[in-house]
Amino acid sequence: xxxxxxxxxxxxxxxxxxxxxxxxxxxxxxxxxxxxxxxxxxxxxxxxxxxxxxxxxxxxxxxxxxxxxxxxxxxxxxxxxxxxxxxxxxxxxxxxxxxxxxxxxxxxxxxxxxxxxxxxxxxxxxxxxxxxxxxxxxxxxxxxxxxxxxxxxxxxxxxxxxxxxxxxxxxxxxxxxxxxxxxxxxxxxxxxxxxxxxxxxxxxxxxxxxxxxxxxxxxxxxxxxxxxxxxxxxxxxxxxxxxxxxxxxxxxxxxxxxxxxxxxxxxxxxxxxxxxxxxxxxxxxxxxxxxxxxxxxxxxxxxxxxxxxxxxxxxxxxxxxxxxxxxxxxxxxxxxxxxxxxxxxxxxxxxxxxxxxxxxxxxxxxxxxxxxxxxxxxxxxxxxxxxxxxxxxxxxxxxxxxxxxxxxxxxxxxxxxxxxxxxxxxxxxxxxxxxxxxxxxxxxxxxxxxxxxxxxxxxxxxxxxxxxxxxxxxxxxxxxxxxxxxxxxxxxxxxxxxxxxxxxxxxxxxxxxxxxxxxxxxxxxxxxxxxxxxxxxxxxxxxxxxxxxxxxxxxxxxxxxxxxxxxxxxxxxxxxxxxxxxxxxxxxxxxxxxxxxxxxxxxxxxxxxxxxxxxxxxxxxxxxxxxxxxxxxxxxxxxxx
Amino acid sequence: xxxxxxxxxxxxxxxxxxxxxxxxxxxxxxxxxxxxxxxxxxxxxxxxxxxxxxxxxxxxxxxxxxxxxxxxxxxxxxxxxxxxxxxxxxxxxxxxxxxxxxxxxxxxxxxxxxxxxxxxxxxxxxxxxxxxxxxxxxxxxxxxxxxxxxxxxxxxxxxxxxxxxxxxxxxxxxxxxxxxxxxxxxxxxxxxxxxxxxxxxxxxxxxxxxxxxxxxxxxxxxxxxxxxxxxxxxxxxxxxxxxxxxxxxxxxxxxxxxxxxxxxxxxxxxxxxxxxxxxxxxxxxxxxxxxxxxxxx
Numbered sequence: 022x023x024x025x026x027x028x029x030x031x032x033x034x035x036x037x038x039x040x041x042x043x044x045x046x047x048x049x050x051x052x053x054x055x056x057x058x059x060x061x062x063x064x065x066x067x068x069x070x071x072x073x074x075x076x077x078x079x080x081x082x083x084x085x086x087x088x089x090x091x092x093x094x095x096x097x098x099x100x101x102x103x104x105x106x107x108x109x110x111x112x113x114x115x116x117x118x119x120x121x122x123x124x125x126x127x128x129x130x131x132x133x134x135x136x137x138x139x140x141x142x143x144x145x146x147x148x149x150x151x152x153x154x155x156x157x158x159x160x161x162x163x164x165x166x167x168x169x170x171x172x173x174x175x176x177x178x179x180x181x182x183x184x185x186x187x188x189x190x191x192x193x194x195x196x197x198x199x200x201x202x203x204x205x206x207x208x209x210x211x212x213x214x215x216x217x218x219x220x221x222x223x224x225x226x227x228x229x230x231x232x233x234x235x236x237x238x239x240x241x242x243x244x245x246x247x248x249x250x251x252x253x254x255x256x257x258x259x260x261x262x263x264x265x266x267x268x269x270x271x272x273x274x275x276x277x278x279x280x281x282x283x284x285x286x287x288x289x290x291x292x293x294x295x296x297x298x299x300x301x302x303x304x305x306x307x308x309x310x311x312x313x314x315x316x317x318x319x320x321x322x323x324x325x326x327x328x329x330x331x332x333x334x335x336x337x338x339x340x341x342x343x344x345x346x347x348x349x350x351x352x353x354x355x356x357x358x359x360x361x362x363x364x365x366x367x368x369x370x371x372x373x374x375x376x377x378x379x380x381x382x383x384x385x386x387x388x389x390x391x392x393x394x395x396x397x398x399x400x401x402x403x404x405x406x407x408x409x410x411x412x413x414x415x416x417x418x419x420x421x422x423x424x425x426x427x428x429x430x431x432x433x434x435x436x437x438x439x440x441x442x443x444x445x446x447x448x449x450x451x452x453x454x455x456x457x458x459x460x461x462x463x464x465x466x467x468x469x470x471x472x473x474x475x476x477x478x479x480x481x482x483x484x485x486x487x488x489x490x491x492x493x494x495x496x497x498x499x500x501x502x503x504x505x506x507x508x509x510x511x512x513x514x515x516x517x518x519x520x521x522x523x524x525x526x527x528x529x530x531x532x533x534x535x536x537x538x539x540x541x542x543x544x545x546x547x548x549x550x551x552x553x554x555x556x557x558x559x560x561x562x563x564x565x566x567x568x569x570x571x572x573x574x575x576x577x578x579x580x581x582x583x584x585x586x587x588x589x590x591x592x593x594x595x596x597x598x599x600x601x602x603x604x605x606x607x608x609x610x611x612x613x614x615x616x617x618x619x620x621x622x623x624x625x626x627x628x629x630x631x632x633x634x635x636x637x638x639x640x641x642x643x644x645x646x647x648x649x650x651x652x653x654x655x656x657x658x659x660x661x662x
Numbered sequence: 663x664x665x666x667x668x669x670x671x672x673x674x675x676x677x678x679x680x681x682x683x684x685x686x687x688x689x690x691x692x693x694x695x696x697x698x699x700x701x702x703x704x705x706x707x708x709x710x711x712x713x714x715x716x717x718x719x720x721x722x723x724x725x726x727x728x729x730x731x732x733x734x735x736x737x738x739x740x741x742x743x744x745x746x747x748x749x750x751x752x753x754x755x756x757x758x759x760x761x762x763x764x765x766x767x768x769x770x771x772x773x774x775x776x777x778x779x780x781x782x783x784x785x786x787x788x789x790x791x792x793x794x795x796x797x798x799x800x801x802x803x804x805x806x807x808x809x810x811x812x813x814x815x816x817x818x819x820x821x822x823x824x825x826x827x828x829x830x831x832x833x834x835x836x837x838x839x840x841x842x843x844x845x846x847x848x849x850x851x852x853x854x855x856x857x858x859x860x861x862x863x864x865x866x867x868x869x870x871x872x873x874x875x876x877x878x879x880x881x882x883x884x885x886x887x888x889x890x891x892x893x894x895x896x897x898x899x900x901x902x903x904x905x906x907x908x909x910x911x912x913x914x915x916x917x918x919x920x921x922x923x924x925x926x927x928x929x930x931x932x933x934x935x936x937x938x939x940x941x942x943x944x945x946x947x948x949x950x951x952x953x954x955x956x957x958x959x
Contacts, residue, residue: 055784056732059791106902109731110952113895117945124939143799217739218799221792228785266803269796276793279786594858641857 028260031146031213031267034154035252037161038206038213039222043248044168045206046227047241048199052179057094057200058223060112061207064090066216067119068208069141074122079141080156084208090115091204095197144215144268146256153212160209167202175199176237180620181558213252214268222248225275229282235326251275307662309617310374311635312355313627313647314343314655319357321375322646328623328637331646337378338369345612348659349403356408356424358398366398368410370424374661384427385410385418392445393432400612402458405465413454415442415472417484431484437502438475456611459512469512469535476507477522479535493538495526511611513563515555519589521563523553528565530590541590546577552614556639557622561589564596564616564624564640566609575606583614583626583640599643600634607632612655619660627653698931706823707930710831714884715896715926717835719919720842721880722901724873728853731898732784733770736791737878738893740766741885743798750801756830759882766794767878771871827886834883838876849873850911889941896922899948906955921951 023029049058068086069079094108149157168175178185178192186192203223210219226247230240255271311322311331318336341359348355357369359380367382387393393414400411408420409430416432433439454473461467466483469490476491489504500506508525512535515521522529526549527542542548549570556562564585568574576582581600584593601607608629617623624636633647633656699705725734740762748758773786842849852859852866860866884893900921904914929944 050785053784055788059732059735059788106726106729106731106898106905109735109894109898110902110949113899114945114949117895117942117949120939120945121942124937124942215799217795218792220788221796224785224788225792228789231785264804266799269800269803272792272796276789276796279789283786595861597861 026151027147027149028256030149030151030154031256032253034149034157035146035213035256035271036249037158038210039226039248039252040245041161041164041206042210042219042222043226043230043245044165044241045203046223046248047230047244048168048175048179049203049223050227050231051176052199054200054203055220055224056108057091058203058207059220060094060108060115061087061090061200061204062211062216062219063112063116063119064204065207065211065219066141067115067122069211069216070119070122070126073141074126080208080212083141083211084205087204087208087211088201089204091200091202091207092197095193095200141211142215142217143266144211144213144218146213146267146271147259149212157209157212160205164202164206164209167198171195171198171202214271218268218272221272221275222251225272225279226251229279232279232282247278248275251278307660309619309623310348310659310661311615311625311633312346312348312357312655312657312659313633313650313653314346314357314612315627315631315651315653316342317651319343319346319355319359319369319375320647320650321355322633326619328617328619328635331635333647334375336651337371337375338380341367341369343369343654344397344399345401345655345657347401347403347657349406349408350659351405352423353661354403354423356401356403358401358410360397366395366412368398368401368408368420368424368427372423381425381427383425384420384429385412387414387416387429393443394445397454399454400457402460402468404460407465409458409468411455411458411470413473415439415455417455417458417470431480431487433470433472433478433487436472436478436487436505437489438472438505442472442475457511459514462514462517471509471512472505474508476505477509477512477535490535491538492536493531493540494522494524494529495540497526510551511553513553513555515563516560519560521553521555521565521590523550523565525549528590541586544586544591544593545584546582549574550609551611552609552626554614554616554624557616557618558620559587562587562639563590564614566614566626568608573606575608579604579606581605581607581634583624583643585640596636596640596643598641599636610654612657613653615656615658617658617660623658625656625658627656629653694935698934703823704930704934706825706828708927709828710823710886711926711930712923713828713831713835714886715922716919717838717880718884718893718896719900719904719922720839720915721877722897722922723904723915723918724842724849724853725877725897726901726905727850728873730874730877731894732787733874734877734881734897735894736770736787736794737763737766737874737881738885738897739791739798740794740878741882741893743794743801744882745885746798746801750804756827756882756886759885760834760879762794763878763882764875766790767871767874771874823886831883831886834879838880838883841872841876845869845872895941895945895948896926899945899952900925903948903952903955906952907958921948925951 049055065083065087068082072079072082174190175195178190178195182192207219210222214222227244229247230244233243234240251271251274254274256267258270259265259267307326309324309326309328313320313322318338318340320333320335322331322333324331338357338359341361343357343359346355346357353372355371355375359369360366365382366385367380369378369380371378385395385398387395395412397413398410399413402409406423408424410418410427412418417430418427419430420427455470456473457471459469467481469477469479471477476489478487479490480487491504491507494507496507509522510525511523513521518532518534520531520535522538527540528545529538530541531538545567547567547569550565550567552566554564562585564583566583567577569577580602583596585596586593609626610629614626622639624640627633629652631650631652632645633650633653634643635646636643725731741759744758744762745755747762748755769790770787773783773790848864849869852864852869856866881893884896901918903921904918907917908914925944925947928947929940932943933940
């Protein structure tokens with residue numbers, strides 16, 4: 022087989038085309054731009070025939086048209102990605118033009134009727150000259166080199182465009198260059214498998230790789246390997262059975278690999294096994310970690326990026342009641358605020374994802390002789406190695422040594438309402454505490470704190486001074502102060518300026534950093550609730566669990582439901598798929614809902630009766646991932662690299 | 663037939679780019695229109711084009727609404743596979759069109775499982791498309807000496823359409839439009855907001871499958887006139903234009919049909935009087951209308 026020159030040429034050119042297609046295709050699939058690739062393949066057809074009609078080198082038209090087509094689509098910006106109608110309309114016309122050129126070309130009488138058209142449409146890999154081979158090798162190497170330079174920012178921009186923009190990555194430019202690169206590869210592949218079939222080489226091996234693994238490096242390797250395998254096997258088959266056209270055989274092999282990857286789960290497991298064999302512990306698969314605080318200790322649940330199967334560990338913290346457990350992304354430590362009847366309030370910490378734990382309460386005290394007493398460490402916020410602990414009676418302690426020792430940061434002294442919470446008569450357990458602390462997105466010295474039953478306060482100087490932030494909120498009870506007296510339950514931030522708030526009497530939104538609030542309760546079954554979560558990638562999407570007010574505080578009608586808005590609160594939609602719909606009188610506490618930051622975020626909530634529910638598709642469908650935990654007071658999620 | 667496959671007039675011979683593009687135009691509109699109806703093949707072509715345009719306008723409107731242009735394009739390419747398979751097997755081409763487009767619709771529905779990531783789903787669609795095309799090419803090369811046939815399968819012909827073919831087209835179009843009319847309301851609901859529709863008890867998945875099958879049906883039918891590569895133009899462009907101009911469903915469908923009819927008739931007439939293929943005219947006219955709508959709206 023290798024004795025034939027045409028076969029050697031085909032194998033060499035095909036291999037390089039395959040590798041380039043496999044690598045570029047992996048990003049095409051990741052960015053959901055397969056349709057753009059489809060359009061480019063038709064642009065290739067038109068470009069080649071335009072060149073033929075004008076009587077110039079077909080390759081010139083081919084490369085010019087596809088690279089230009091890619092850049093134009095990239096220049097349409099986000100639209101090139103989202104609006105497939107525009108792509109479709111454009112390339113339907115492109116095809117019409119192609120037909121025109123074909124007819125001009127064939128009527129001009131140069132060449133036998135339609136052969137050039139067929140060659141462009143379906144490729145002619147066995148007809149490549151040595152010069153053609155050299156060109157495709159050079160182009161493939163160039164494409165791979167561009168990818169090598171572009172790879173990391175491209176991956177970042179593809180996975181999380183918003184964050185990438187915020188980090189100063191030139192996302193638009195990268196998208197433009199990438200589509201130009203797809204155009205280059207498309208033109209190169211047109212010579213081998215033809216304009217109509219090159220999509221298969223871009224999409225099928227890459228799609229198979231994406232089905233088998235979510236890891237970029239492995240996925241890229243598999244994708245290139247599959248494409249290479251398709252070319253080799255396809256060419257060999259076509260050589261052995263000369264009636265079978267090589268391009269068909271290549272694409273059929275690629276499609277076969279895709280089907281195998283889709284349906285052959287043992288293969289999937291095999292790849293998983295060999296992975297585990299080569300990377301024993303601490304593999305760099307990103308883990309999704311749930312931290313669950315319960316009445317009897319903290320629990321950890323782990324899963325991969327799929328978030329389907331979960332491993333439960335615990336109880337930790339010697340089964341002390343844990344009110345809130347959080348993760349510090351910078352140090353990797355887990356902290357848990359706990360209160361034991363014997364030992365009082367303390368913060369537990371683990372630096373090895375829960376393998377070993379220690380606790381400290383050093384410094385968490387208002388002093389022996391004072392009138393203020395600490396009844397509970399109720400909430401935590403950890404950032405950049407610093408831990409803030411919100412306690413009851415209201416005060417915030419901080420630790421700058423990773424939870425070894427603590428010191429008092431603030432008691433919000435002098436704020437309206439403080440005379441009530443400083444009064445010892447108002448300090449029996451369970452009354453007025455700091456129930457939540459929320460950091461600003463960037464500024465470590467700026468955060469918001471909720472004082473239970475009083476309202477929301479903001480500091481911009483690390484707790485030295487405070488301002489009430491409750492303008493526009495509603496209260497159904499008399500208030501002694503203008504600025505405070507509101508029962509704020511939960512505040513979450515969706516982007517730079519926007520916050521959502523669930524309080525005792527309604528849902529609210531602020532678009533100006535909590536300066537003013539607008540009520541958005543309309544459309545929800547009740548105005549009462551505790552838990553809430555904001556979508557990490559879409560500022561208008563937000564989740565809440567409304568509860569029946571009064572003393573039941575469980576889900577209305579016994580139907581477990583999370584409500585979602587996609588338009589910042591103008592309308593609400595129930596999410597129920599997979600949640601119990603009969604006799605499910607579940608309560609969800611303030612911190613007991615969380616959302617992760619995956620591409621398609623996962624949503625989690627725990628109930629005060631110990632069930633833990635998870636959704637790996639933004640709330641579209643749910644499953645119960647733990648059923649018999651102690652009453653759950655907090656759920657937090659982290660992605661561990 | 664005497665001329666080449668791309669030319670409307672059987673007697674037309676090849677001309678250079680610089681020579682007259684439009685031949686036989688008399689500058690007398692009445693006579694020209696009458697000339698259009700002189701030959702039976704042209705009458706059949708206009709009848710078939712009308713039926714196809716009406717159906718493509720209706721189905722295409724839903725396709726664009728459902729953002730299934732990629733699926734529609736893939737189905738339109740499976741039409742080529744169907745036709746070439748039929749030629750190879752020696753059965754009527756119509757049979758090949760409908761069988762393979764139906765299978766394609768089922769495969770697409772299977773690939774687009776509930777709530778799969780967009781990238782992977784489109785990778786599946788792309789793989790199906792390329793595989794179908796590859797098969798089509800295989801069938802054509804197994805069936806020797808059909809290069810002209812290949813081109814007309816891909817780019818369409820409206821020469822030699824028989825009256826019985828027109829009848830088949832009419833029946834299929836009537837069935838497809840009737841199906842959409844019956845399921846129109848829930849289909850609209852499921853297309854606009856699948857989640858709420860599901861919560862309201864609409865069988866979204868079933869409707870999706872049903873719609874893909876109807877889409878396959880209409881693609882199979884339209885391909886016979888426009889060819890597998892250009893069917894897409896008639897499905898997507900008039901509908902996209904209509905949706906830019908109005909968001910009201912009924913007005914949108916009517917507008918989409920009107921535009922499809924307009925470009926089909928004009929395209930056929932232009933092709934009749936010129937040497938360039940009908941597909942070029944239909945795609946260019948509809949694209950021009952789309953650009954106009956974008957500029958105006």
